[in-house]
Amino acid sequence: xxxxxxxxxxxxxxxxxxxxxxxxxxxxxxxxxxxxxxxxxxxxxxxxxxxxxxxxxxxxxxxxxxxxxxxxxxxxxxxxxxxxxxxxxxxxxxxxxxxxxxxxxxxxxxxxxxxxxxxxxxxxxxxxxxxxxxxxxxxxxxxxxxxxxxxxxxxxxxxxxxxxxxxxxxxxxxxxxxxxxxxxxxxxxxxxxxxxxxxxxxxxxxxxxxxxxxxxxxxxxxxxxxxxxxxxxxxxxxxxxxxxxxxxxxxxxxxxxxxxxxxxxxxxxxxxxxxxxxxxxxxxxxxxxxxxxxxxxxxxxxxxxxxxxxxxxxxxxxxxxxxxxxxxxxxxxxxxxxxxxxxxxxxxxxxxxxxxxxxxxxxxxxxxxxxxxxxxxxxxxxxxxxxxxxxxxxxxxxxxxxxxxxxxxxxxxxxxxxxxxxxxxxxxxxxxxxxxxxxxxxxxxxxxxxxxxxxxxx
Amino acid sequence: xxxxxxxxxxxxxxxxxxxxxxxxxxxxxxxxxxxxxxxxxxxxxxxxxxxxxxxxxxxxxxxxxxxxxxxxxxxxxxxxxxxxxxxxxxxxxxxxxxxxxxxxxxxxxxxxxxxxxxxxxxxxxxxxxxxxxxxxxxxxxxxxxxxxxxxxxxxxxxxxxxxxxxxxxxxxxxxxxxxxxxxxxxxxxxxxxxxxxxxxxxxxxxxxxxxxxxxxxxxxxxxxxxxxxxxxxxxxxxxxxxxxxxxxxxxxxxxxxxxxxxxxxxxxxxxxxxxxxxxxxxxxxxxxxxxxxxxxxxxxxxxxxxxxxxxxxxxxxxxxxxxxxxxxxxxxxxxxxxxxxxxxxxxxxxxxxxxxxxxxxxxxxxxxxxxxxxxxxxxxxxxxxxxxxxxxxxxxxxxxxxxxxxxxxxxxxxxxxxxxxxxxxxxxxxxxxxxxxxxxxxxxxxxxxxxxxxxxxxxxxxxxxxxxxxxxxxxxxxx
Numbered sequence: 004x005x006x007x008x009x010x011x012x013x014x015x016x017x018x019x020x021x022x023x024x025x026x027x028x029x030x031x032x033x034x035x036x037x038x039x040x041x042x043x044x045x046x047x048x049x050x051x052x053x054x055x056x057x058x059x060x061x062x063x064x065x066x067x068x069x070x071x072x073x074x075x076x077x078x079x080x081x082x083x084x085x086x087x088x089x090x091x092x093x094x095x096x097x098x099x100x101x102x103x104x105x106x107x108x109x110x111x112x113x114x115x116x117x118x119x120x121x122x123x124x125x126x127x128x129x130x131x132x133x134x135x136x137x138x139x140x141x142x143x144x145x146x147x148x149x150x151x152x153x154x155x156x157x158x159x160x161x162x163x164x165x166x167x168x169x170x171x172x173x174x175x176x177x178x179x180x181x182x183x184x185x186x187x188x189x190x191x192x193x194x195x196x197x198x199x200x201x202x203x204x205x206x207x208x209x210x211x212x213x214x215x216x217x218x219x220x221x222x223x224x225x226x227x228x229x230x231x232x233x234x235x236x237x238x239x240x241x242x243x244x245x246x247x248x249x250x251x252x253x254x255x256x257x258x259x260x261x262x263x264x265x266x267x268x269x270x271x272x273x274x275x276x277x278x279x280x281x282x283x284x285x286x287x288x289x290x291x292x293x294x295x296x297x298x299x300x301x302x303x304x305x306x307x308x309x310x311x312x313x314x315x316x317x318x319x320x321x322x323x324x325x326x327x328x329x330x331x332x333x334x335x336x337x338x339x340x341x342x343x344x345x346x347x348x349x350x351x352x353x354x355x356x357x358x359x360x361x362x363x364x365x366x367x368x369x370x371x372x373x374x375x376x377x378x379x380x381x382x383x384x385x386x387x388x389x390x391x392x393x394x395x396x397x398x399x400x401x402x403x404x405x406x407x408x409x410x411x412x413x414x415x416x417x418x419x420x421x422x423x424x425x426x427x428x429x430x431x432x433x434x435x436x437x438x439x440x441x442x443x444x445x446x447x448x449x450x451x452x453x454x455x456x457x458x459x460x461x
Numbered sequence: 462x463x464x465x466x467x468x469x470x471x472x473x474x475x476x477x478x479x480x481x482x483x484x485x486x487x488x489x490x491x492x493x494x495x496x497x498x499x500x501x502x503x504x505x506x507x508x509x510x511x512x513x514x515x516x517x518x519x520x521x522x523x524x525x526x527x528x529x530x531x532x533x534x535x536x537x538x539x540x541x542x543x544x545x546x547x548x549x550x551x552x553x554x555x556x557x558x559x560x561x562x563x564x565x566x567x568x569x570x571x572x573x574x575x576x577x578x579x580x581x582x583x584x585x586x587x588x589x590x591x592x593x594x595x596x597x598x599x600x601x602x603x604x605x606x607x608x609x610x611x612x613x614x615x616x617x618x619x620x621x622x623x624x625x626x627x628x629x630x631x632x633x634x635x636x637x638x639x640x641x642x643x644x645x646x647x648x649x650x651x652x653x654x655x656x657x658x659x660x661x662x663x664x665x666x667x668x669x670x671x672x673x674x675x676x677x678x679x680x681x682x683x684x685x686x687x688x689x690x691x692x693x694x695x696x697x698x699x700x701x702x703x704x705x706x707x708x709x710x711x712x713x714x715x716x717x718x719x720x721x722x723x724x725x726x727x728x729x730x731x732x733x734x735x736x737x738x739x740x741x742x743x744x745x746x747x748x749x750x751x752x753x754x755x756x757x758x759x760x761x762x763x764x765x766x767x768x769x770x771x772x773x774x775x776x777x778x779x780x781x782x783x784x785x786x787x788x789x790x791x792x793x794x795x796x797x798x799x800x801x802x803x804x805x806x807x808x809x810x811x812x813x814x815x816x817x818x819x820x821x822x823x824x825x826x827x828x829x830x831x832x833x834x835x836x837x838x839x840x841x842x843x844x845x846x847x848x849x850x851x852x853x854x855x856x857x858x859x860x861x862x863x864x865x866x867x868x869x870x871x872x873x874x875x876x877x878x879x880x881x882x883x884x885x886x887x888x889x890x891x892x893x894x895x896x897x898x899x900x901x902x903x904x905x906x907x908x909x910x911x912x913x914x915x916x917x918x919x920x921x922x923x924x925x926x927x928x929x930x931x932x933x934x935x936x937x938x939x940x
Contacts, residue, residue: 317521372595373588386522386632395633399667402625409621413614421602421610458521 004059004066006074007114009044013037014107021100027093034103035089038082041110045075049460058120062182065120072460073117073247073320077240080327081110083446084240087335087439088232090430095230096142105135106236113244117251121181122171125248129167129212132244133160136237140229152228159221163211170204173197183256194260202257202264206271209249213242215305216274219298223282226294231343234290235334238297243323246301250308250319258311268309269397276302276404283411290343292411293333296369299408300326303381303401309394310387317458318383324457325376325450329368332443336362339436341427345414349424357437359419361444368447370412371405376450381405383454463506464514464528464579467499467538468572475568482561486553489564493545493571500542504535508930513581522584523635523643529581533713533783533934536927537578537706540790543912544702545571548695551798551909555805557693563604570596570699577707583631583644586715587624590671593704594620597696606691613691616684623671623681630667634719646714653719658726665723668716669731675708676764678731679738689757694801697753701760701797702790709764709786712771713779728772729860735772736869738765743876747883752800752810755884756793759836762873763789769870770851773863778854780935784927785847788835788920792844795832795913798906799825803888806900812884816891822901826889828910833885835917837878843920846928848874 020033049071056067085092085106093099112132119125137160141153171181177198178186211218226234257264279299286292304326307319336358340347352359368377385401388394418424449456474492478485506512507530515527530538545567557563573593580586594617601613635643637652653661674681689697717724739762746758767785770778802825803818804810819826831842838844856867902910920927 367595373591382628382632383522385629386636389629389632389636395629398629398632399626402629403622406618406622406625410618413617417602417610417614420599453519455519455521 004057004064005048006041006045006071006078007111009041010107010111010114013041014104014111017100017104017107021098021104024100027099030099030103031089031093034100034106035082035085037103037107038078038085041107042075042078042082045071045078049075063121063124064115064118065184066118069316069320069461070114070117070247073323074114075460076320076324076457077113077243077327078110080240080324080331081106081236083328083439083443084236084331087331087436087443088235088338091232091338095232096144098142102139102142102233105139108135109236109241113240116244116248119248119251120183122174122183122252123181125252126164126167126171128248129245130164132241133164133212136160136233136241139233139237140225142233143230146228146230148228149230152225155221155228156225159211163208163218166204166211167208170201170208173201173204177201183252186256194263199263202260203267205252206264206268209245209252210271212245213249213301213304214275214298215271215301216278216298217271219275219278222298223291223294226297227288227291231290231334231338234294235331235338238293238334239327239330242297242301243304243327246304246307246323247319250315253308254311254315261311265309265393268305269394272302272305272309273397273400275299275305276401280404280407280411284407286411287345288343289337289345289348289415293330293337296408296411297330299404300369302404303384306384306388306394306397306401309397310384310391312387312390314383314390315387317461318380318387320461321376321383321450321454321457322380325368325380325447328443328446328450329365329375329377332361332440332447333365333369335436335440335443336365339428339430339432341429345418346424347426348415348418349422349426351419351424351426354426355428355432358432358440361440362419363416364444364447366412366415368451370409374448374451376447376454379451379454462514463499463503464512464530467496467503467579468528468576470496470499471568471572471575475565475572478565478568479561485561485564486549489568490546490549490553492568493542493549496571496575497539497542497546500535500538503530504539504930507531507535515581517641518582518585520641523639523641524584525582525642525645526585527582527645528579529646530579531934532930532932533710534578536783536787536930537710538575540706540787541571541575541578541703543916544698544790544794547794547798547909547912548698550905552695552801553905554903557604559603563600566596566600567695567699570600574699574703574707578710581646583635583646583649583715585644586711587628587631590627590707590711591624593707594624597699597704600696600699601688601692604693604696608687609691612684612687616688619674619681619684620671623674626667627671630664633664633667649715650718654721656720656722658722661720661723662726663723665716665720665727668720669712669727672708672711672716673768675711676705676768677708677761678765678768679734679741679761682738682742682761685761686754686757689760690751690753694797694804698794698797701757702794705760705764706786706790709767709771709782712768713782717771724772725774728774729862731772732769732855732858732860732866735765735769736866736873738762739769739870739873740876743873743880746880747876749880750812752803752812752884752888755812755880756796756800759877759880760789760793762877763793766848766851766870766873769866770854773854773858773860773866775854775857775859776935777850777857780928780931781847781850781854783931783935784924785844785851787927788843788847788917791913791916791920792832792835795828795910795917796836798909798913799829799832802902802906806898812887815888818889821899824902824907825910828902828914829889830885831914831917832910833881835921837881838874841918841921843917843924845921846924 115128143149214222283295307315368375511531576589742761749755835842838848
């Protein structure tokens, strides 16, 4: 609760900072300080929390250790993100303070999503998290592609919000409660068509938000059109937040009914993996490839929802952190380059060995090579799915798709290390940039060797 | 504890090499000799009793950092220990671009390969299995030949697909018996054995494809000749002498005991594929003119014989296989060294443009002839001992077709003599067509080849130490 309040207050403070402080750099520094403070608040709340979940507002919010730990990790990722791309955010447009304020509000939405109990809170969380994203996507307003991304995102997002509301309504009609813990009284023989329709509507709406196929159409255009620093945020922390909400709803709320929705979600997962990976192969721009890769990675995260067991909850956290950190790092490197195509990376290893080295680590992590966090994450969600017992076919399919993903990820490695070229840099790579990138790379490696550092906090 | 050193020393030296830049060569040589010493000590120590070491790693998953060295693992570590310094010594005078990176990656590859041989925990095994691949991928792609990028990429994707399928099997097996040591070898074996036959039959392929690609056996071999041809020779040696042994070793350790019913069901299929591979690769080898491609195909033929013996389900075959893994590693290292020396001196590997090495470089020619004889498996060379036992095992195999197997595989030896001797004849004798420059072995090359030939002759005459060392392992594996 403290973190929810703090994130809102800090957001407001940041907006006022924009009025008072004119210099962009100072605004950036204030924002980073406030985010660090927010991380502190999260840790404080986590350390004060007992094992019993705290409930607020007539049981509409139910804050448990898992949610708090997730919030702490995601705030940590956001802080890392803000420090890595601070300068690039300042370059997007004039309203730096607002951008950071919107990021704070998005975090508030994530905090709600990780600890809701009533579906109304789920709805609020999704909206608090989505609306700032529409603005961020269009923040480079002189750029037509950015405006297009914003409009497209807004229209499609509102559409899916409508479906979400529809699903909530149907479920309320069928069960008479908004509380997801209340759904457990639903038994197989009592399941009405109304409730089933509600579950499917919710699956579609949330699938839309996490860009699961066939609801993924908006993702490539929005991620490609939005200013790159914000794409990095939207594709990582935000997505992880929605995934936790998705998992909570289907595991706590509909877990007992898993035989009713399992097959549908399994097919959605297979389609997501197929579309994301196969389409990513044909991209020429690394930014667009990362957009499709985020769809593909969402396919793996869907395994955690399919599995409905304790390993899945742990796997989700490892996946969220490993994927977010590696992708944020990759975007930070991408932002340093002028040319976003694969050719833009040609010969980077000779010119900037350190930049190329950390990029290689991030790429390995996304491709799921051992010793990196990405491997452990994939490993845990797949193990969770196998524990579930009926999903061997899907696991094998996912692993074949992971091999396809190696194809497009490794094109970056090939460009950096094996091809000749003279990549043009946007800005100079300063010492602090290097330090931060090294830290990010080390985090990825630690996650790969000892994932218990993340699991232990649950 | 000493087992960890065998992995940690190359890793530490590898990192040091990255920083050392120009003196990386020396770092690599010193560390590889140190690991040879370690490997020799471990071989001596695990001669009578296996060594083991383990600590918890990821308790939540039930994975441990667990190393284990019996006769077979120690023998392969010893092979790794011998091959690496020989490669470094023989290439001492050869200049490479960016030596720090080159030698650093070589040492990291060594660490990964040694880890595969020692790992006694399925997850750890998978880690090393992949980690051995990454440095080799970089080595081939940076320092390789003209078509290196697509060729090594194919190699990478191929092996990656195999490993991922194996990963699903590993998770599946570990989940059968969850617990604090779910991934331990004993646990995986007991989990696999208790599965019903049908499950074992499909699990067999999930695991085996990874190993089949690595060995490689027909029809998973298509990456191999191109990759061997395009890689720099030092890396080709790592690939063919050490990495293919990873495939065979893993079959013995992680496949045969784990899914015995599956093995029983599919062994004839695998033997037939192996024999097709032997004959097919031998026939292709006969028409090759590029020496590297010829040796690459000859290696497929040899691996075919070994994998056939691995599935023959006899203890003689298994014992011969272990001996032959070592011998093949030594012999093929010698072959590649000679080819690289020829290429360095006379600028081509095309046999039609070569001839008369016996005149222009007599010592080298002698070495080449001896190593070629070992490659064919002539008596008094190490190759003979191994091949004899392999055929013996294949002949005793319980399969009703064992005589046909034996005859067809034997055809491979004859064909092997045809292409190997043809190569020797074209390059060594005749007129000094392309070999007008007179330059015999330099001191470092002499040392490298002397070690190889010494081992070839010693094990050809007195193979007992090697046989004793692996006897227990071969006996343990077989029912």
